Amino acid sequence: MGEAGRQRAVRAADAGRRQRMTRIAIAGTGNIARIHAESLRALADPVELVAAADIEPERVREFCAAHGVPRAYPDLSSMLAEARPDLVHLCTPPGGHHAQALECLRAGASVLVEKPPTRGLRELEELAAAQGASGPWLATVFQHRFGSGAARLTGAMRDGALGRPLLAICHTTWFRDQSYFDVPWRGRWDTEGGGPTMGHGIHQLDLLTAVLGDWVEVSAHARRQARRTQTEDLSLAHVSFANGAVASVVNSVVSPREESYLRFDFERATVELTHLYGYGDDDWRVTPVPGFEQSVAEAWEAGPSGRASGHGAQFAEVVRCLRAGVAPPVGTDGALRTMRLVAGVYASAFEGRSVRCAELGPDSPFYERMDGSGARWAW
Ligand SMILES: NC(=O)c1ccc[n+]([C@@H]2O[C@H](COP(=O)([O-])OP(=O)(O)OC[C@H]3O[C@@H](n4cnc5c(N)ncnc54)[C@H](O)[C@@H]3O)[C@@H](O)[C@H]2O)c1
Incomplete structure:
Protein backbone atom coordinates (compact mmCIF):
# COMPACT_ATOMS: atom_id res chain seq x y z
CA MET A 1 0.00 0.00 0.00
CA GLY A 2 1.30 3.46 -0.89
CA GLU A 3 1.58 6.33 1.59
CA ALA A 4 -1.70 7.92 0.39
CA GLY A 5 -3.57 4.60 0.85
CA ARG A 6 -2.05 4.15 4.30
CA GLN A 7 -3.16 7.62 5.36
CA ARG A 8 -6.72 7.02 4.02
CA ALA A 9 -7.03 3.76 5.95
CA VAL A 10 -5.65 5.36 9.11
CA ARG A 11 -8.12 8.24 8.88
CA ALA A 12 -11.01 5.82 8.34
CA ALA A 13 -9.99 3.82 11.40
CA ASP A 14 -9.48 6.98 13.46
CA ALA A 15 -13.05 7.94 12.58
CA GLY A 16 -14.43 4.52 13.62
CA ARG A 17 -11.92 4.19 16.49
CA ARG A 18 -11.21 0.59 17.38
CA GLN A 19 -11.26 0.67 21.11
CA ARG A 20 -8.85 -2.06 22.20
CA MET A 21 -5.48 -0.58 23.14
CA THR A 22 -2.41 -1.90 21.34
CA ARG A 23 -0.53 -4.30 23.63
CA ILE A 24 3.19 -3.68 23.37
CA ALA A 25 6.17 -5.57 24.80
CA ILE A 26 9.85 -4.57 24.79
CA ALA A 27 12.67 -7.07 24.25
CA GLY A 28 16.08 -5.84 25.45
CA THR A 29 15.99 -3.36 28.32
CA GLY A 30 19.30 -1.50 27.89
CA ASN A 31 19.98 2.10 26.82
CA ILE A 32 17.51 2.69 24.01
CA ALA A 33 14.66 0.77 25.69
CA ARG A 34 14.31 3.64 28.18
CA ILE A 35 13.57 6.05 25.30
CA HIS A 36 11.04 3.53 23.98
CA ALA A 37 9.22 3.22 27.31
CA GLU A 38 9.16 7.00 27.90
CA SER A 39 8.01 7.74 24.34
CA LEU A 40 5.26 5.11 24.53
CA ARG A 41 3.99 6.56 27.81
CA ALA A 42 3.83 10.04 26.23
CA LEU A 43 1.73 9.01 23.20
CA ALA A 44 -1.59 10.80 22.77
CA ASP A 45 -3.10 7.51 21.56
CA PRO A 46 -2.73 5.36 24.70
CA VAL A 47 -1.05 1.96 24.48
CA GLU A 48 -0.60 -0.82 27.03
CA LEU A 49 3.04 -1.64 27.82
CA VAL A 50 2.37 -5.20 28.95
CA ALA A 51 5.80 -6.84 29.38
CA ALA A 52 9.54 -6.62 28.95
CA ALA A 53 12.24 -9.27 28.52
CA ASP A 54 16.00 -9.29 28.96
CA ILE A 55 18.58 -12.00 29.48
CA GLU A 56 19.95 -9.93 32.40
CA PRO A 57 17.41 -10.58 35.21
CA GLU A 58 18.39 -7.59 37.33
CA ARG A 59 18.20 -5.20 34.39
CA VAL A 60 14.72 -6.25 33.31
CA ARG A 61 13.44 -6.13 36.91
CA GLU A 62 14.73 -2.59 37.39
CA PHE A 63 13.37 -1.54 33.99
CA CYS A 64 9.90 -2.86 34.76
CA ALA A 65 9.89 -1.16 38.16
CA ALA A 66 11.06 2.16 36.69
CA HIS A 67 8.51 2.20 33.86
CA GLY A 68 5.51 0.53 35.50
CA VAL A 69 5.66 -2.56 33.28
CA PRO A 70 3.65 -5.35 34.95
CA ARG A 71 5.57 -8.44 33.79
CA ALA A 72 9.29 -9.19 33.43
CA TYR A 73 10.57 -12.18 31.43
CA PRO A 74 14.01 -13.81 31.17
CA ASP A 75 13.69 -14.34 27.41
CA LEU A 76 11.67 -13.41 24.35
CA SER A 77 10.11 -16.87 23.86
CA SER A 78 8.40 -17.00 27.23
CA MET A 79 7.25 -13.38 26.84
CA LEU A 80 5.67 -14.13 23.46
CA ALA A 81 3.95 -17.27 24.77
CA GLU A 82 2.54 -15.75 27.95
CA ALA A 83 2.04 -12.01 27.32
CA ARG A 84 0.88 -12.41 23.69
CA PRO A 85 1.63 -8.81 22.64
CA ASP A 86 0.32 -7.23 19.41
CA LEU A 87 3.67 -5.54 18.87
CA VAL A 88 7.21 -6.20 20.11
CA HIS A 89 9.79 -3.41 20.19
CA LEU A 90 13.15 -5.11 19.61
CA CYS A 91 15.77 -3.12 21.50
CA THR A 92 18.41 -5.86 21.55
CA PRO A 93 21.86 -5.71 19.88
CA PRO A 94 21.72 -6.01 16.07
CA GLY A 95 23.17 -9.53 15.91
CA GLY A 96 19.99 -10.96 17.46
CA HIS A 97 17.43 -8.96 15.47
CA HIS A 98 16.86 -11.43 12.63
CA ALA A 99 16.17 -14.54 14.73
CA GLN A 100 14.15 -12.59 17.30
CA ALA A 101 12.02 -10.78 14.70
CA LEU A 102 11.36 -14.07 12.92
CA GLU A 103 10.23 -15.62 16.20
CA CYS A 104 7.85 -12.70 16.86
CA LEU A 105 6.35 -12.79 13.36
CA ARG A 106 5.86 -16.57 13.57
CA ALA A 107 4.11 -16.07 16.93
CA GLY A 108 1.74 -13.57 15.26
CA ALA A 109 3.21 -10.39 16.79
CA SER A 110 4.23 -7.41 14.66
CA VAL A 111 7.73 -6.06 15.24
CA LEU A 112 9.24 -2.62 15.51
CA VAL A 113 12.96 -3.33 15.35
CA GLU A 114 15.68 -0.84 16.25
CA LYS A 115 18.10 0.09 13.50
CA PRO A 116 19.91 -1.62 11.89
CA PRO A 117 17.07 -4.11 11.35
CA THR A 118 19.45 -6.96 10.47
CA ARG A 119 23.13 -7.53 9.72
CA GLY A 120 22.57 -8.12 6.01
CA LEU A 121 20.16 -8.03 3.09
CA ARG A 122 19.34 -11.76 3.07
CA GLU A 123 18.14 -11.61 6.67
CA LEU A 124 15.96 -8.57 5.95
CA GLU A 125 14.44 -10.13 2.83
CA GLU A 126 13.63 -13.25 4.88
CA LEU A 127 11.81 -11.09 7.42
CA ALA A 128 9.92 -9.31 4.63
CA ALA A 129 8.75 -12.71 3.36
CA ALA A 130 7.68 -13.82 6.85
CA GLN A 131 5.09 -11.04 7.14
CA GLY A 132 1.42 -11.66 6.40
CA ALA A 133 -0.61 -9.60 3.89
CA SER A 134 -2.76 -8.34 6.75
CA GLY A 135 -0.03 -8.64 9.39
CA PRO A 136 1.97 -9.34 11.40
CA TRP A 137 4.40 -6.77 9.95
CA LEU A 138 7.96 -5.66 10.50
CA ALA A 139 8.88 -1.96 10.76
CA THR A 140 12.29 -0.42 11.48
CA VAL A 141 13.00 2.54 13.77
CA PHE A 142 14.23 5.35 11.49
CA GLN A 143 12.85 8.20 13.56
CA HIS A 144 14.11 11.12 11.49
CA ALA A 308 10.06 17.09 16.36
CA SER A 309 11.78 14.03 14.90
CA GLY A 310 12.26 11.22 17.37
CA HIS A 311 11.02 7.88 18.56
CA GLY A 312 7.70 9.29 19.80
CA ALA A 313 6.84 10.74 16.36
CA GLN A 314 7.40 7.36 14.69
CA PHE A 315 5.64 5.37 17.43
CA ALA A 316 2.52 7.54 17.05
CA GLU A 317 2.35 6.58 13.35
CA VAL A 318 3.07 2.91 14.04
CA VAL A 319 0.28 2.67 16.60
CA ARG A 320 -2.21 4.52 14.37
CA CYS A 321 -1.45 2.11 11.52
CA LEU A 322 -1.76 -1.02 13.66
CA ARG A 323 -5.12 0.16 14.99
CA ALA A 324 -6.21 0.75 11.39
CA GLY A 325 -5.02 -2.72 10.36
CA VAL A 326 -2.43 -1.46 7.87
CA ALA A 327 1.33 -1.99 7.66
CA PRO A 328 3.23 0.54 9.80
CA PRO A 329 6.13 2.69 8.56
CA VAL A 330 9.09 2.22 7.96
CA GLY A 331 8.23 -1.10 6.29
CA THR A 332 10.64 -3.61 4.79
CA ASP A 333 10.74 -1.95 1.34
CA GLY A 334 11.93 1.35 2.79
CA ALA A 335 14.37 -0.31 5.15
CA LEU A 336 15.76 -2.49 2.34
CA ARG A 337 16.51 0.55 0.18
CA THR A 338 18.53 2.11 3.00
CA LEU A 360 23.61 -6.50 -4.46
CA GLY A 361 21.56 -9.67 -4.99
CA PRO A 362 22.11 -13.15 -3.53
CA ASP A 363 25.26 -13.65 -5.66
CA SER A 364 27.07 -10.78 -3.91
CA PRO A 365 28.99 -11.57 -0.69
CA PHE A 366 27.67 -8.20 0.56
CA TYR A 367 24.11 -9.58 0.42
CA GLU A 368 24.91 -11.82 3.39
CA ARG A 369 27.03 -9.46 5.54
CA MET A 370 28.31 -5.93 5.32
CA ASP A 371 31.96 -6.99 5.20
CA GLY A 372 31.26 -9.41 2.37
CA SER A 373 33.81 -12.18 2.25
CA GLY A 374 35.84 -10.44 4.99
CA ALA A 375 37.22 -6.91 5.08
CA ARG A 376 40.93 -6.61 4.37
CA TRP A 377 42.06 -3.40 5.96
CA ALA A 378 44.84 -1.34 4.41
CA TRP A 379 44.69 1.00 7.43
N1 LIG B 1 17.32 4.74 17.00
C1 LIG B 1 18.31 5.23 17.71
O1 LIG B 1 18.51 6.45 17.77
C2 LIG B 1 19.18 4.29 18.50
C3 LIG B 1 20.05 4.80 19.48
C4 LIG B 1 20.83 3.88 20.22
C5 LIG B 1 20.75 2.52 19.94
N2 LIG B 1 19.91 2.08 18.94
C6 LIG B 1 19.83 0.63 18.62
O2 LIG B 1 19.15 -0.05 19.69
C7 LIG B 1 19.65 -1.39 19.81
C8 LIG B 1 20.10 -1.61 21.25
O3 LIG B 1 21.10 -0.68 21.59
P1 LIG B 1 21.41 -0.27 23.11
O4 LIG B 1 22.39 0.82 23.06
O5 LIG B 1 20.12 -0.08 23.85
O6 LIG B 1 22.12 -1.61 23.62
P2 LIG B 1 22.34 -2.11 25.12
O7 LIG B 1 23.49 -3.04 25.08
O8 LIG B 1 22.36 -0.96 26.06
O9 LIG B 1 20.99 -2.94 25.43
C9 LIG B 1 20.69 -4.17 24.79
C10 LIG B 1 19.94 -5.02 25.81
O10 LIG B 1 19.51 -6.22 25.14
C11 LIG B 1 19.68 -7.31 26.05
N3 LIG B 1 19.72 -8.55 25.29
C12 LIG B 1 20.75 -9.07 24.58
N4 LIG B 1 20.37 -10.23 24.01
C13 LIG B 1 19.08 -10.45 24.36
C14 LIG B 1 18.14 -11.46 24.07
N5 LIG B 1 18.47 -12.52 23.30
N6 LIG B 1 16.89 -11.36 24.61
C15 LIG B 1 16.55 -10.31 25.39
N7 LIG B 1 17.42 -9.32 25.70
C16 LIG B 1 18.65 -9.37 25.18
C17 LIG B 1 20.97 -6.97 26.77
O11 LIG B 1 21.07 -7.70 27.99
C18 LIG B 1 20.81 -5.48 27.00
O12 LIG B 1 20.14 -5.18 28.20
C19 LIG B 1 20.76 -1.51 18.78
O13 LIG B 1 20.25 -2.09 17.59
C20 LIG B 1 21.17 -0.07 18.50
O14 LIG B 1 21.72 0.14 17.22
C21 LIG B 1 19.13 2.94 18.25
Missing part, protein backbone atom coordinates in the same frame (compact mmCIF):
# COMPACT_ATOMS: atom_id res chain seq x y z
CA ARG A 145 11.57 10.51 8.73
CA PHE A 146 8.84 11.59 11.14
CA GLY A 147 9.53 15.21 12.07
CA SER A 148 7.36 17.83 10.39
CA GLY A 149 10.41 19.28 8.56
CA ALA A 150 10.85 16.06 6.58
CA ALA A 151 7.15 16.12 5.68
CA ARG A 152 7.46 19.77 4.57
CA LEU A 153 10.42 18.90 2.35
CA THR A 154 8.78 15.91 0.65
CA GLY A 155 5.51 17.88 0.29
CA ALA A 156 7.26 20.84 -1.37
CA MET A 157 9.07 18.40 -3.69
CA ARG A 158 5.78 16.72 -4.67
CA ASP A 159 4.23 20.13 -5.41
CA GLY A 160 7.07 20.84 -7.82
CA ALA A 161 7.89 24.07 -5.98
CA LEU A 162 11.59 23.23 -5.53
CA GLY A 163 12.35 21.99 -9.03
CA ARG A 164 14.62 19.01 -9.68
CA PRO A 165 16.99 17.83 -6.94
CA LEU A 166 20.56 18.22 -8.19
CA LEU A 167 22.99 17.71 -5.31
CA ALA A 168 22.84 16.49 -1.71
CA ILE A 169 25.32 16.46 1.16
CA CYS A 170 24.78 13.92 3.94
CA HIS A 171 27.17 14.17 6.88
CA THR A 172 27.12 12.20 10.10
CA THR A 173 30.18 13.54 11.88
CA TRP A 174 29.86 12.12 15.39
CA PHE A 175 32.33 11.28 18.17
CA ARG A 176 32.64 8.01 20.07
CA ASP A 177 35.77 7.47 22.14
CA GLN A 178 37.41 4.08 22.60
CA SER A 179 35.43 3.32 25.78
CA TYR A 180 32.20 3.34 23.74
CA PHE A 181 33.51 0.19 22.08
CA ASP A 182 34.05 -1.55 25.45
CA VAL A 183 30.43 -2.79 25.18
CA PRO A 184 31.14 -6.29 23.81
CA TRP A 185 28.71 -6.20 20.87
CA ARG A 186 29.98 -2.90 19.45
CA GLY A 187 32.56 -2.48 16.68
CA ARG A 188 32.27 -6.11 15.49
CA TRP A 189 30.92 -7.42 12.20
CA ASP A 190 29.11 -10.41 13.75
CA THR A 191 27.29 -8.57 16.52
CA GLU A 192 26.92 -4.92 15.41
CA GLY A 193 27.00 -5.68 11.70
CA GLY A 194 29.15 -2.66 10.76
CA GLY A 195 30.69 0.60 11.94
CA PRO A 196 29.35 4.16 11.67
CA THR A 197 27.95 3.57 8.16
CA MET A 198 25.64 0.87 9.54
CA GLY A 199 25.18 2.09 13.10
CA HIS A 200 25.22 5.91 13.07
CA GLY A 201 25.18 7.42 9.56
CA ILE A 202 22.32 5.06 8.72
CA HIS A 203 19.92 7.61 10.29
CA GLN A 204 20.92 10.30 7.82
CA LEU A 205 21.25 7.82 4.94
CA ASP A 206 17.68 6.74 5.60
CA LEU A 207 16.37 10.31 5.42
CA LEU A 208 18.48 10.88 2.29
CA THR A 209 16.88 7.90 0.52
CA ALA A 210 13.41 8.75 1.85
CA VAL A 211 13.78 12.16 0.12
CA LEU A 212 15.69 11.24 -3.05
CA GLY A 213 14.30 7.74 -3.67
CA ASP A 214 16.07 4.87 -5.41
CA TRP A 215 19.84 5.02 -5.71
CA VAL A 216 21.70 3.55 -8.66
CA GLU A 217 25.46 3.56 -8.04
CA VAL A 218 27.89 4.24 -5.19
CA SER A 219 31.62 4.77 -4.99
CA ALA A 220 33.07 4.67 -1.46
CA HIS A 221 36.08 4.44 0.86
CA ALA A 222 36.14 3.10 4.43
CA ARG A 223 38.93 3.56 6.97
CA ARG A 224 39.96 2.84 10.52
CA GLN A 225 41.57 6.13 11.42
CA ALA A 226 41.65 6.08 15.21
CA ARG A 227 39.54 3.39 16.95
CA ARG A 228 40.51 -0.20 17.72
CA THR A 229 37.53 -1.95 16.12
CA GLN A 230 36.95 -4.69 13.53
CA THR A 231 34.80 -2.31 11.52
CA GLU A 232 35.50 1.08 9.91
CA ASP A 233 35.43 4.22 12.05
CA LEU A 234 34.63 6.39 9.04
CA SER A 235 33.43 6.07 5.46
CA LEU A 236 33.09 8.46 2.52
CA ALA A 237 30.83 7.92 -0.49
CA HIS A 238 29.45 9.42 -3.68
CA VAL A 239 25.97 8.20 -4.60
CA SER A 240 23.92 8.65 -7.82
CA PHE A 241 20.14 8.49 -7.65
CA ALA A 242 17.61 7.36 -10.27
CA ASN A 243 16.17 10.90 -10.39
CA GLY A 244 19.55 12.28 -11.53
CA ALA A 245 20.65 13.77 -8.18
CA VAL A 246 24.10 13.00 -6.76
CA ALA A 247 25.09 12.97 -3.08
CA SER A 248 28.30 13.23 -1.09
CA VAL A 249 28.23 11.23 2.15
CA VAL A 250 30.43 11.12 5.29
CA ASN A 251 29.84 8.67 8.16
CA SER A 252 32.26 9.19 11.07
CA VAL A 253 32.65 8.52 14.80
CA VAL A 254 36.00 10.32 15.08
CA SER A 255 34.76 13.94 14.70
CA PRO A 256 35.09 15.99 17.92
CA ARG A 257 32.63 18.73 16.84
CA GLU A 258 29.57 16.58 16.30
CA GLU A 259 26.84 17.27 13.77
CA SER A 260 24.21 15.64 11.59
CA TYR A 261 23.93 17.69 8.39
CA LEU A 262 21.78 17.17 5.31
CA ARG A 263 21.75 19.62 2.43
CA PHE A 264 19.62 19.37 -0.71
CA ASP A 265 20.30 21.72 -3.62
CA PHE A 266 17.24 21.88 -5.88
CA GLU A 267 16.86 23.98 -9.04
CA ARG A 268 14.94 26.64 -7.07
CA ALA A 269 16.18 26.40 -3.48
CA THR A 270 18.70 24.94 -1.05
CA VAL A 271 17.14 23.08 1.89
CA GLU A 272 19.41 22.35 4.88
CA LEU A 273 18.94 20.41 8.10
CA THR A 274 21.50 20.80 10.91
CA HIS A 275 21.08 18.93 14.20
CA LEU A 276 22.66 16.14 16.19
CA TYR A 277 20.33 13.38 17.43
CA GLY A 278 16.93 14.89 16.65
CA TYR A 279 15.51 17.99 14.97
CA GLY A 280 12.69 20.49 15.29
CA ASP A 281 11.30 22.97 12.75
CA ASP A 282 13.96 25.59 13.60
CA ASP A 283 16.74 23.24 12.52
CA TRP A 284 15.70 23.59 8.86
CA ARG A 285 16.86 26.43 6.61
CA VAL A 286 15.45 27.17 3.15
CA THR A 287 17.33 29.50 0.77
CA PRO A 288 15.39 30.20 -2.44
CA VAL A 289 16.86 31.23 -5.77
CA PRO A 290 16.04 34.95 -6.39
CA GLY A 291 12.66 35.18 -8.10
CA PHE A 292 11.31 32.03 -6.38
CA GLU A 293 11.10 33.39 -2.81
CA GLN A 294 7.31 33.47 -2.66
CA SER A 295 6.51 30.15 -4.36
CA VAL A 296 9.13 28.29 -2.31
CA ALA A 297 7.99 29.90 0.98
CA GLU A 298 4.34 29.13 0.24
CA ALA A 299 5.08 25.47 -0.54
CA TRP A 300 7.20 25.12 2.62
CA GLU A 301 4.64 26.79 4.89
CA ALA A 302 1.84 24.64 3.42
CA GLY A 303 3.35 21.58 5.12
CA PRO A 304 2.85 20.45 8.73
CA SER A 305 4.76 22.04 11.61
CA GLY A 306 5.56 21.57 15.28
CA ARG A 307 6.51 17.87 15.27
CA MET A 339 20.25 -1.17 3.91
CA ARG A 340 21.19 -1.72 0.23
CA LEU A 341 22.87 1.68 0.24
CA VAL A 342 24.79 0.72 3.39
CA ALA A 343 25.79 -2.60 1.74
CA GLY A 344 26.75 -0.69 -1.41
CA VAL A 345 29.09 1.60 0.55
CA TYR A 346 30.86 -1.40 2.08
CA ALA A 347 30.97 -3.35 -1.20
CA SER A 348 32.50 -0.39 -3.03
CA ALA A 349 34.98 0.37 -0.24
CA PHE A 350 36.19 -3.22 0.14
CA GLU A 351 36.22 -4.13 -3.56
CA GLY A 352 37.77 -0.81 -4.60
CA ARG A 353 35.28 -0.06 -7.41
CA SER A 354 31.91 1.57 -8.04
CA VAL A 355 28.97 -0.69 -7.18
CA ARG A 356 25.49 -0.61 -8.69
CA CYS A 357 22.47 -1.26 -6.51
CA ALA A 358 21.33 -3.99 -8.90
CA GLU A 359 24.51 -6.00 -8.11
